[in-house]
Amino acid sequence: xxxxxxxxxxxxxxxxxxxxxxxxxxxxxxxxxxxxxxxxxxxxxxxxxxxxxxxxxxxxxxxxxxxxxxxxxxxxxxxxxxxxxxxxxxxxxxxxxxxxxxxxxxxxxxxxxxxxxxxxxxxxxxxxxxxxxxxxxxxxxxxxxxxxxxxxxxxxxxxxxxxxxxxxxxxxxxxxxxxxxxxxxxxxxxxxxxxxxxxxxxxxxxxxxxxxxxxxxxxxxxxxxxxxxxxxxxxxxxxxxxxxxxxxxxxxxxxxxxxxxxxxxxxxxxxxxxxxxxxxxxxxxxxxxxxxxxxxxxxxxxxxxxxxxxxxxxxxxxxxxxxxxxxxxxxxxxxxxxxxxxxxxxxxxxxxxxxxxxxxxxxxxxxxxxxxxxxxxxxxxxxxxxxxxxxxxxxxxxxxxxx
Numbered sequence: 001x002x003x004x005x006x007x008x009x010x011x012x013x014x015x016x017x018x019x020x021x022x023x024x025x026x027x028x029x030x031x032x033x034x035x036x037x038x039x040x041x042x043x044x045x046x047x048x049x050x051x052x053x054x055x056x057x058x059x060x061x062x063x064x065x066x067x068x069x070x071x072x073x074x075x076x077x078x079x080x081x082x083x084x085x086x087x088x089x090x091x092x093x094x095x096x097x098x099x100x101x102x103x104x105x106x107x108x109x110x111x112x113x114x115x116x117x118x119x120x121x122x123x124x125x126x127x128x129x130x131x132x133x134x135x136x137x138x139x140x141x142x143x144x145x146x147x148x149x150x151x152x153x154x155x156x157x158x159x160x161x162x163x164x165x166x167x168x169x170x171x172x173x174x175x176x177x178x179x180x181x182x183x184x185x186x187x188x189x190x191x192x193x194x195x196x197x198x199x200x201x202x203x204x205x206x207x208x209x210x211x212x213x214x215x216x217x218x219x220x221x222x223x224x225x226x227x228x229x230x231x232x233x234x235x236x237x238x239x240x241x242x243x244x245x246x247x248x249x250x251x252x253x254x255x256x257x258x259x260x261x262x263x264x265x266x267x268x269x270x271x272x273x274x275x276x277x278x279x280x281x282x283x284x285x286x287x288x289x290x291x292x293x294x295x296x297x298x299x300x301x302x303x304x305x306x307x308x309x310x311x312x313x314x315x316x317x318x319x320x321x322x323x324x325x326x327x328x329x330x331x332x333x334x335x336x337x338x339x340x341x342x343x344x345x346x347x348x349x350x351x352x353x354x355x356x357x358x359x360x361x362x363x364x365x366x367x368x369x370x371x372x373x374x375x376x377x378x379x380x381x382x383x384x385x386x387x388x389x390x391x392x393x394x395x396x397x398x399x400x401x402x403x
Contacts, residue, residue: 041065046155050081056102057082059150071133071157073126090122109139110148120158132162196227241351241368244375251379256295258322258329259284265302269310278313283321289329292403297376304369305333305396313337327402334395340388348386349374
């Protein structure tokens with residue numbers, strides 16, 4: 001017999017001479033303790049009594065409830081401390097100040113520094129399932145020497161409770177984020193609507209004044225047209241996202257030449273790019289391509305992506321084009337703008353989300369352009385994504401099937 005087996009055997013002999021423990025699980029626990037353990041098991045807990053070894057993992061369970069099978073996937077007679085420790089993936093002490101290092105914890109218990117212990121443990125069971133259990137235990141002392149010989153306690157399966165708590169926390173965060181986005185949206189929409197309306201009303205009033213040169217009044221008309229366009233863009237975005245949310249927007253499939261779409265986008269934004277001092281470059285493939293897709297939605301996606309690139313590019317260039325890849329095509333829009341910070345990347349396609357919000361933000365918009373683009377691409381059977389480095393620009397891309 002090995003030294004380890006001899007040591008465990010000696011500990012079992014010692015344990016059997018002590019009340020209230022008469023032996024391992026195979027026997028019956030006498031009197032009150034037996035009924036107490038049965039009560040714990042009736043409440044779906046797993047009672048245990050562990051005798052410490054020289055090192056963590058060398059101990060011996062002299063009592064272990066049969067419920068350990070459901071908890072860990074291992075029969076009680078095969079469940080050892082060493083096996084238990086190998087199943088542990090994460091330990092969360094309750095309260096947090098308790099140690100998670102098993103060796104340090106064992107030292108504190110033996111030295112009397114810890115009179116009770118409670119911890120939540122994530123286990124990988126024998127079947128590979130992930131479970132959360134709560135261990136609550138207290139030290140057990142030798143009746144003669146007063147030395148701590150082990151611990152006794154209860155295992156409880158708290159997986160369901162942890163799952164519910166995680167769900168509630170996620171729901172709370174979503175509700176909080178939703179409330180924040182709603183507030184930000186209301187602030188932005190107020191700004192984005194009132195600004196062009198104020199310009200329209202103001203310059204219309206100036207047009208009615210008899211004084212003023214023709215050139216001056218033509219400037220007023222241009223400002224009115226610009227503000228009207230901005231106002232209509234805001235309204236169109238709100239109507240589009242409402243239709244997307246309601247699921248009422250139809251997909252109208254036709255033969256579409258993507259080169260025509262790219263050319264129209266260039267004609268729309270070239271003068272804006274020039275006024276900003278930005279080079280707008282469009283790459284149209286020599287190969288003639290025809291897609292079966294929705295022409296309007298494709299145009300809207302490209303318009304939103306190019307508009308977004310110009311908005312966040314202070315200087316440099318914005319390039320866009322198309323690449324043919326097997327059974328699909330890839331559209332891209334690349335800019336030399338401010339880029340996207342890492343902490344904001346996961347929210348880029350969220351409705352109403354903007355890195356900057358409030359009245360001090362530098363960039364106009366209500367945070368719907370990218371949300372609409374993503375929704376339209378997915379409606380057309382494609383995928384959308386981006387690569388970005390803060391301070392070095394961004395590349396947005398999306399794919400569409402040829403058929």
